[in-house]
Amino acid sequence: MTYVNTGSFVTQPGHRDAVVAILTRHSPQLAASGCLSYEVGVDEDHPDTVFVAETWTSASAHEQSLQLESTREAIAEAMPLLTGEMTQQHFTSVGSPLQD
Incomplete structure (x- = not known):
């Protein structure tokens, strides 16, 4: 089983691409800490929103x-570009039709 964390961040108008650039920087530390996937997305119907879907080996790996340092630096860089409006959902995955 894996831990899944999804959410969205509303950016200050016109700053979506800057937040996407911050969140999509290569980070070998994430994989080393138990991140299995980290997907960043956009939706043109919501031009100031960034969506993130992450899967982790465990909730504690995500928390750690x-x-x-790289995560803390990215958060500090992105925070001034965000409105503070965020969503978050998390759950333990119990399976997938794509895996045996």
Whole structure:
């Protein structure tokens, strides 16, 4: 089973692409800390929103990743570009039709 964290961030008008650039920077530390996938997306119907879907080996691996220097730096860089409006959902995956 894996831990899944999804959410969205509303950016200050016109800053979506800057937030996407921050969130999509190559980060070998994430994989090393237990991140299995980290997908960043946009939807043209919501031009100031960034969506993120992450899968992790465990909830604790996700929690520990928030203490990585690279993660903390990315958060500090992105925060001034966000409105503070965010959503978050998390769950334990119990299976997938794509995996045995």
